[in-house]
Amino acid sequence: MGLTVIIPAYNEAEFVGDTIRSLLAQTVPPDQIILVDDGSTDGTGDVGRRAGVTVIRPPRNTGSKAGAQTFALPWVRTRLVMAIDADTTLEPTAVERLMQPFAQPGVGAACGFVLPRRIKTLWERGRFIEYLFAFTFYKQVQDYYRRPLISSGCFSMYRTDLMLLHGGWPGRTLAEDMDLTWTFHQNGVGVRFVPEAVCYPIEPYNFRFMRKQLRRWSHGFVQNVALHWRGVLTVPYLRSAVAVALWDAIVASLAFLIVLPVLIIVLRSPWLLLAYFIDAPAILVPLVIGAIPRREFGRTLASLPSFFVLRLVNGFFFLEAVWSEWLLRRVSLTYEKGH
Amino acid sequence: MSPGLPGTGIGGLFYILCALWMPVCELWRRRQGGEPGQWPLVARQFGIAVGSVAAMTGVFWALDAVLVIEKVAAHAASGEHAMWSLRLSALMVTSGVLSTVLSAMQVARLCLRLRMVRHSA
Numbered sequence: 001m002g003l004t005v006i007i008p009a010y011n012e013a014e015f016v017g018d019t020i021r022s023l024l025a026q027t028v029p030p031d032q033i034i035l036v037d038d039g040s041t042d043g044t045g046d047v048g049r050r051a052g053v054t055v056i057r058p059p060r061n062t063g064s065k066a067g068a069q070t071f072a073l074p075w076v077r078t079r080l081v082m083a084i085d086a087d088t089t090l091e092p093t094a095v096e097r098l099m100q101p102f103a104q105p106g107v108g109a110a111c112g113f114v115l116p117r118r119i120k121t122l123w124e125r126g127r128f129i130e131y132l133f134a135f136t137f138y139k140q141v142q143d144y145y146r147r148p149l150i151s152s153g154c155f156s157m158y159r160t161d162l163m164l165l166h167g168g169w170p171g172r173t174l175a176e177d178m179d180l181t182w183t184f185h186q187n188g189v190g191v192r193f194v195p196e197a198v199c200y201p202i203e204p205y206n207f208r209f210m211r212k213q214l215r216r217w218s219h220g221f222v223q224n225v226a227l228h229w230r231g232v233l234t235v236p237y238l239r240s241a242v243a244v245a246l247w248d249a250i251v252a253s254l255a256f257l258i259v260l261p262v263l264i265i266v267l268r269s270p271w272l273l274l275a276y277f278i279d280a281p282a283i284l285v286p287l288v289i290g291a292i293p294r295r296e297f298g299r300t301l302a303s304l305p306s307f308f309v310l311r312l313v314n315g316f317f318f319l320e321a322v323w324s325e326w327l328l329r330r331v332s333l334t335y336e337k338g339h
Numbered sequence: 340m341s342p343g344l345p346g347t348g349i350g351g352l353f354y355i356l357c358a359l360w361m362p363v364c365e366l367w368r369r370r371q372g373g374e375p376g377q378w379p380l381v382a383r384q385f386g387i388a389v390g391s392v393a394a395m396t397g398v399f400w401a402l403d404a405v406l407v408i409e410k411v412a413a414h415a416a417s418g419e420h421a422m423w424s425l426r427l428s429a430l431m432v433t434s435g436v437l438s439t440v441l442s443a444m445q446v447a448r449l450c451l452r453l454r455m456v457r458h459s460a
């Protein structure tokens with residue numbers, strides 16, 4: 001099974017060297033690595049050339065990660081193609097493990113377990129908890145029912161013929177990974193999650209970058225619901241997972257950001273503050289199960305409070321996306337890089 | 340990315356129910372000759388679901404106890420009533436909302452199918 005790796009990169013000279021080294025150190029190294037230097041001005045392409053990978057540069061910036069990845073697709077000659085963010089490193093066995101589901105007929109995409117590489121700031125800690133929780137519990141349940149909600153864009157593998165058939169990575173929403181995953185589900189293409197294939201991206205370390213990422217993800221989710229709702233209704237399990245996610249994104253956000261503060265003020269009851277973290281023990285259960293084999297128990301406990309801050313901020317951006325995309329009908333397709 | 344807010348609302352209950360259903364589903368799949376070797380995953384996710392339910396039950400027990408003490412101190416309603424209202428109402432409201440959302444989605448699916456049948460006729 002041949003494999004080509006595509007690394008879309010815009011001004012990633014600081015991190016892309018680590019990504020390439022991590023790819024070259026795989027137990028099953030890829031046949032070809034293509035670095036798409038998407039109009040960088042910081043010497044990203046030079047880092048790639050020095051590392052000995054194929055560097056291609058579009059005539060002008062493609063405007064999105066999807067655009068950069070699709071630009072590289074005609075260069076792919078192998079059966080499998082993998083997309084990895086330019087700031088992401090891998091466990092040495094990650095590629096080998098991610099290839100395994102493709103031995104099954106019908107599988108067209110596979111994604112791995114994501115954990116932040118750096119866990120220092122409040123935002124990185126919040127994201128660490130969010131990922132550890134979601135990838136230990138939600139995503140494994142989704143995979144058991146053969147419907148992972150997203151084949152994460154930072155580290156996913158695909159059958160090349162299917163990517164060519166679908167015209168590459170779609171750029172019609174801000175979440176090309178979700179768009180592609182839902183399209184595959186609707187077309188009967190299998191998508192798998194491989195928890196043993198672990199990747200480590202650099203996550204937003206300050207609010208400025210986090211704001212850009214959350215805005216992109218929230219708008220992307222809302223756009224994909226609007227784009228795919230008819231098709232999603234025909235896919236068992238996926239339709240339930242999307243309906244529940246949408247409900248929580250809107251109603252839980254409204255409850256946290258509007259209803260609860262009003263109730264706390266009107267009823268003058270400090271007990272209501274408990275509602276913001278009443279589910280902490282239930283969240284801790286999958287976290288502990290995910291953290292112990294990784295020997296991250298202490299870090300997990302220390303990072304838990306940051307998760308509740310990130311959840312509130314996340315809620316704000318979901319509401320902003322719903323307000324902007326569905327009520328004001330302002331479709332945002334400007335791709336803002338935020339790691 | 341995980342859309343929705345992990346741990347909050349009906350999402351938590353949905354995935355707990357899905358995980359609790361996995362052993363039944365696995366038995367069915369094995370009888371149909373499905374992919375072997377899934378039991379460790381099923382056991383782990385089932386354990387997470389049971390642990391989460393136990394954790395939330397513990398939280399509500401603790402809250403009930405605190406509220407009972409508060410209410411008794413204030414000579415207000417009986418502790419028995421407070422315990423019923425917290426534990427059961429939380430479960431009933433969340434289950435009710437989850438059932439409503441999933442039912443609404445099924446209704447939408449049926450409406451869409453009817454519309455497609457009418458268009459093709």
